[in-house]
Amino acid sequence: MAYPYQHPSEVRVLSEYFGDPEARTLKGWEARGGYKALRKALGMSPADIVNEVKTSGLRGRGGAGFPTGVKWSFMPKEPTRQHYLVCNADESEPGTFKDRELIRWTPHQLIEGCLIGAYAIRATHCYIYIRGEFFEPAQILAKAIEEAYAAGYAGKDVMGSGQELHVTLHLGAGAYICGEETAMMNSIEGRRGEPRVKPPFPAVAGVFGKPTTINNVETLCSVTHIVNNGGEWYRQWGTEKSTGTKLFCVSGHVRRPGNYEVPMGFNFREFIHDICGGPHEGREVRAVIPGGSSVPMMSADDLDVGMDYEAFVSVGTMLGAGSVIVMDDTADIVKQVRRMVEFYAHESCGQCSQCREGTAWATKILRRIERGGGTEADLTTLVDISNNMAGKTICVLSDAAAAPILSSIGKFRGDYQARFQLEEKLMPARRA
């Protein structure tokens, strides 16, 4: 079966044209109903669009799950200064690759969403901040933006409406932290990519000190469909609080990893065992990270849960960006945790004491445990480090680094303990 895989249980709203190369071009996108939503949006007032998005119940798809319409309503109603929309395409969380596919297959879907979003928050300018390593998606998007300008969908006078809307593609330089919204604003301004202290919040002082809203790629893509079909239409899927469909990108030990779009609240066990094909022959799912490396791991026992914001929280984890990482019984949990924490130590910006020192210290301990030089006291130290950094820093990177440590020690403590004696077994002479 060719990529991208499809499954009959999917509800393909955003990913309808995945695998359809013609949808990439402006002509192809127009033929598939493209830019209808933009035309419709320009006929509405910004406040109406915000209300429609509020009605839809759409929540931010970048991980935090904040209601998009509410976020937009924080922007000043009467613009006295330049407003900015920033599209967060700095998708760098380990395990996450949904935005990449949205950009690769349907760049115009995103551009349309950006233009509508900018109009809705009374911004004339939208930055799309794309991850530096996304060479191919960036090229595709750059070409699409050019097409959109040439066709008059972006520019000084969008589709003859007199509305000015610009889209600028901004390439990151490879820092994960620039996916944090305030660090992204610094990066766009040409400063060091470090999160800013809030308040002031971006809607008050964002990019270049101007009111700014930052939305995820998938969020803005969803807006296109909400404007086309109405907020009520979007609510047909999902639960009361988590509406619509969501892309889940699955990696790890399943037969069919990939991107799948399902309604919110879809049964997680069915998702892994049916849509993703379940574990490989003769193996069992042992641990799952449902929302990217920054959310707590769950054990296989908790899989009977709906794939929505509230349900995942009820089992002690988070939906995050919908980045499902599946580990079967051959996975080395300690190694995986070490790799994740090492990633956060590498990507910590280094501002806050707790995160700068804590992530690096935890990495050193985990490396030693992995080598077989750990002790029970190390687990206590790891838990202390995690608790002492989570929730105490400017941004949530330290929380992200703490999540895999705390959840894995909580649920798979035996995996760590099995390592403690390893050094002794392998090199008995060293201890003597």
Add this chain to the structure above:
Amino acid sequence: MAEEQGIETVHCTVNGMAVEVPKGTRMIDAAAHVGSDVPHYCYHPGLSAPAQCRLCLVEVEGSPKLLPACVTVVQEGNVIRTESEAALEARKAVLEFLLVNHPLDCPVCDQSGECKLQDYVSAEGPAMGRLADAKRIVGVDDFGGDVLFNGDRCVMCTRCVRFMREVAQDERLGVVQRGSRAVIDTFFDDGLDGNIWADNVVDICPVGALVSKDFLHRARAWDLDRTPSICPNCSQGCNITLQVRDNEVMRLKPRPNDAVNGHWMCDVGRLDYQWINRKGRIEAPLVREGDRFVPMSWSDTLPRLVDAVRALSSQRGGAVVSPFLSNEDLGAARRVMEAVGGGRSVYRVETGESVVLPGFPQLALREDRAANVRGSQLFGFERVGDGCATGGLEAVDNAEFLLVAGDDLEDAPADFGSGARLFIYIGQLLNPAARNAHFVLPATTFAEMEGTFTNVNDHVQRFWPALRPPGMARPVWQILGVLLSGLNGSPAPARPADAFALLGAARPEFGQLRFEDLGATGNPLSGAATAPAGS
């Protein structure tokens, strides 16, 4: 009280104590009002607050998370706890994190004894470290200028980076790399070299990461006596502390005064202190008898001095004073000159380029490189000589009564003053020209006495004695006060305050100030003849 002045205020409680503060006050300042100092590194009152060291986290009722006191503004009714269990735990954790890669080299660290990491850890840090792995090593880097960087001691508060960016406005420092590999570094080979404000980063560094090369390993902080004083090296009059060990000035450090120098001072003034420690000083009054000097006690010398001046019938006077003298000294010299019938009264001063501190423009290294040029002008002394404080002495060549006070006559011709009928030299060093004097009287420097200077903007500021004077050296005002008393019967001033009170006679604007009211930060001289700033 604030309310009476029409300032909007908010109420909060800090550790159970009710506080009323102006609206917009940060929690860290509100806590300081009731004596609860919240430990902090990145926050500095003269810089922006990035809230990144996360040490000042405090508990605020109703907030799910601890909040950084350095940026969180007090809201009406806030209940703030800086010493709650959660706050203490959080601080202890930060201190443990900061010690993870710290070399614990206090025994050889210059900051030891005045180190905020040392202070906070011993107050509320963990008793034991838990690191079982290797520490990160950064090493030592010469940042140029007077600044040496010990990367391993750094807590990454970025005060230095922000000082260079925001105050010096010469971005020569930055953070390179990220995470625990992040390190402060210079961009180019010359580093901080050539920026005269760079040493301020040593002052604001809360730990031993940035140390002064000049002070390196010269004294332990706890061995230093600290005396409030005024930087003598230009007419800005930066407030400083003279830091002294064994009767020797070891370093100058700025002392905050928003009216004059903020929190800062320049490297030119800071590093020019060796002259205060100069050896080979005149230690006793020397009275010429024939062709030799006889050392005498003050009680033997002063009556002879009075008699000598009285015996003088000539009216042709001349005086050379130094702009390093205090207002009281200069006032006394002025009165003596009036008592003997006047004559040309001059001073000489070294000059140089003026350099403004861009982020605090009221502070500049001033053109005139002496503390009391303004005082010299106010008391009627006239500037002569060149920009090296040499030459110009021909102005007093034909004086029959010659008073030299403070000027060390280093460049004067060997026969200077030899034609005078009475030549009184009051100073520190016995240069050849001074040997022509009839009376050579040992004077204290500003560091050995109490007094006031008037800065370039007519701000009158006090300084206090930090050093024991050599031998019998006395302030100029005291010597001349006794002389005047002998001449006209007026009581001689006994204390600096008495000498200050006499200044009003020569300059009425001084009469409006009281010595005791000047405090540690001084007062402006109101109604003074307007002086162009920077002159």
